Amino acid sequence: MGEKEEVKLLGVWYSPYAIRPKIALRLKSVDYDYVEENLFGSKSELLLKSNPVHKKVPVLLHNNKPIVESLNIVEYIDETWNSSAPSILPSHPYDRALARFWSDFVDNKWFPALRMAAITKSEDAKAKAMEEVEEGLLQLEDAFVSISKGKPFFGGEAIGFMDICFGSFVVLLKAREKFKAEKLLDESKTPSLCKWADRFLSDETVKNVAPEIEKVAEFLQELEVRAQSAASRS
Amino acid sequence: MGKNEEVKLLGIWASPFSRRIEMALKLKGVPYEYLEEDLENKSSLLLALSPIHKKIPVLVHNGKTIIESHVILEYIDETWKHNPILPQDPFQRSKARVLAKLVDEKIVNVGFASLAKTEKGREVLIEQTRELIMCLEKELAGKDYFGGKTVGFLDFVAGSMIPFCLERAWEGMGVEMITEKKFPEYNKWVKKLKEVEIVVDCIPLREKHIEHMNNMAEKIRSA
Numbered sequence: 001m002g003e004k005e006e007v008k009l010l011g012v013w014y015s016p017y018a019i020r021p022k023i024a025l026r027l028k029s030v031d032y033d034y035v036e037e038n039l040f041g042s043k044s045e046l047l048l049k050s051n052p053v054h055k056k057v058p059v060l061l062h063n064n065k066p067i068v069e070s071l072n073i074v075e076y077i078d079e080t081w082n083s084s085a086p087s088i089l090p091s092h093p094y095d096r097a098l099a100r101f102w103s104d105f106v107d108n109k110w111f112p113a114l115r116m117a118a119i120t121k122s123e124d125a126k127a128k129a130m131e132e133v134e135e136g137l138l139q140l141e142d143a144f145v146s147i148s149k150g151k152p153f154f155g156g157e158a159i160g161f162m163d164i165c166f167g168s169f170v171v172l173l174k175a176r177e178k179f180k181a182e183k184l185l186d187e188s189k190t191p192s193l194c195k196w197a198d199r200f201l202s203d204e205t206v207k208n209v210a211p212e213i214e215k216v217a218e219f220l221q222e223l224e225v226r227a228q229s230a231a232s233r234s
Numbered sequence: 235m236g237k238n239e240e241v242k243l244l245g246i247w248a249s250p251f252s253r254r255i256e257m258a259l260k261l262k263g264v265p266y267e268y269l270e271e272d273l274e275n276k277s278s279l280l281l282a283l284s285p286i287h288k289k290i291p292v293l294v295h296n297g298k299t300i301i302e303s304h305v306i307l308e309y310i311d312e313t314w315k316h317n318p319i320l321p322q323d324p325f326q327r328s329k330a331r332v333l334a335k336l337v338d339e340k341i342v343n344v345g346f347a348s349l350a351k352t353e354k355g356r357e358v359l360i361e362q363t364r365e366l367i368m369c370l371e372k373e374l375a376g377k378d379y380f381g382g383k384t385v386g387f388l389d390f391v392a393g394s395m396i397p398f399c400l401e402r403a404w405e406g407m408g409v410e411m412i413t414e415k416k417f418p419e420y421n422k423w424v425k426k427l428k429e430v431e432i433v434v435d436c437i438p439l440r441e442k443h444i445e446h447m448n449n450m451a452e453k454i455r456s457a
Contacts, residue, residue, distance in 0.1 A: 053336065053366075062325075065325050068332055069331075069332055072332055073328075075327075075331070076325070076328045093309050093312035093313045094295075094298050094300070096308070096309070097300045097306075100302075101300075101302055101305050104302055104305065105286070139286060
C-alpha cells in the first residue's frame with residue numbers, strides 16, 4: 001500500500017450491507033476512516049455526491065474514487081489489496097461462480113422475502129414470504145454442506161465471499177430472535193447453518209466489526225414501533 | 235482449449251440474457267452447443283440443472299453447471315483468459331459491474347413497466363428510463379465502447395438488453411426513447427456495436443423480434 005492511500009467507508013452501524021466491507025477491509029488489514037451516515041435525517045453531501053444514483057450506504061472511497069454496492073465493494077477490496085492474503089473469493093473459476101451465485105440468491109431472493117415478511121400488512125403475504133424464507137434456509141443449508149466440504153466456512157478454513165454475504169444477515173436473524181418469538185435458524189432444520197452462524201459470529205474478524213445483537217434488537221423494535229404509530233396516524 | 239472440453243448453453247433466441255453469453259463465447263472463440271428452451275414448456279434438462287430459478291441461461295462446462303448471466307460472464311472471462319471482457323483495473327471493473335446491475339435490475343424493471351402501461355401512465359416511466367440510460371451515456375463519453383477500444387462485459391450486458399431488446403419493443407409501440415439529440419454518445423455506440431461481427435451474429439432477427447416483443451407487451455398489458 002502506498003503512503004498516500006486514503007480509504008474511507010460510509011456506512012450506518014446497524015446495516016448488514018455496511019458490515020461486509022468492514023469485514024473485508026479487516027481481513028486485508030487495510031486502515032480506513034469510518035463515517036457514520038444518518039439515513040433518518042439528511043444524507044451527507046459526500047454520500048449524495050459519491051452515490052448519486054442509489055444514494056445508499058455503504059460507499060467506499062479509495063483515493064477519492066467512489067465504489068458502491070456492498071458485494072461489489074468486497075470484490076474491489078479483494079482485487080485491489082490482492083497481495084495481502086487471504087483472498088476473499090475462491091481461486092478456481094467454478095468455486096468463484098458458486099460463491100457469486102449463492103450470494104446473488106441471498107441478496108436477490110432470500111433477503112427480499114424476509115423484508116417482505118417484515119413490512120407487509122397482509123397476514124397472507126407475510127405467511128407466504130416466511131415460507132419462502134424458510135425454504136431458502138433449507139437450500140442454503142444444502143449449499144453450505146456441498147460448498148464447505150466439511151470445513152468450517154463457505155470459504156473453507158477461513159471466512160470468504162459467501163460467508164461475508166450471508167453472515168452479514170446473521171446478526172439480523174439473531175436480533176429478530178431476541179424480540180420476536182421466532183427461531184429462523186433452527187437446529188433441527190438447518191443444523192450445519194446453525195453451527196456455521198455461531199462460528200461466524202465468534203470469528204475474531206467479525207467480532208471486531210459486527211454490531212452488538214442486543215443493540216440491533218432494540219433498534220429493530222424501535223423501528224417497528226415507529227412504523228406502527230405512523231400506520232395508525234395515516 | 236483442451237480437445238475434450240464440452241460447453242453447452244441453454245438459452246432462448248429472444249432473450250438478451252442468453253444472447254450476451256453467446257457474444258462472450260464467440261469473442262473467446264469457444265465452440266459450444268446451443269440448446270433452445272421453451273419457457274412455456276421447460277425441458278427436464280433445464281429443471282434438473284437450475285432447480286431453484288428454473289431460468290435460462292445455463293452454461294454447462296465439462297459437466298459443471300453455471301447459472302445467472304453475470305455469473306456466467308465472469309466464469310467465462312476467468313476460464314478462458316484471452317480476449318478479456320472485464321477491464322483489468324479494479325476500479326473500472328467495479329464500475330462495469332455496477333452499471334451492469336443498473337441495466338439488469340433498474341433499467342429492465344422500469345423499461346418493461348413502461349411497456350405494460352397504457353399511454354397515460356407511460357410518460358413517467360419513460361422519463362425514469364431515460365434518466366437511468368443517462369448514466370450509460372455519461373460513461374460512454376470519449377469511448378468507442380464501454381470496454382474502451384474493444385467490446386466487453388458491459389457492452390454485452392447493455393447491448394443485448396437495450397438496443398437489441400427494449401428499444402425494439404419501444405419501436406413497436408411507436409415510442410422514440412433514446413433520441414440522437416439527447417443521447418449522442420449512446421447512439422454512436424449502437425452504430426459501432428453493429429459493426430462488430432460477434433455482436434451482430436448474436437442479435438435476434440429484427441422483424442421477428444419486434445413482433446415477439448409486441449406480443450409480449452400485449453400479454454403484460456392484458457394480464
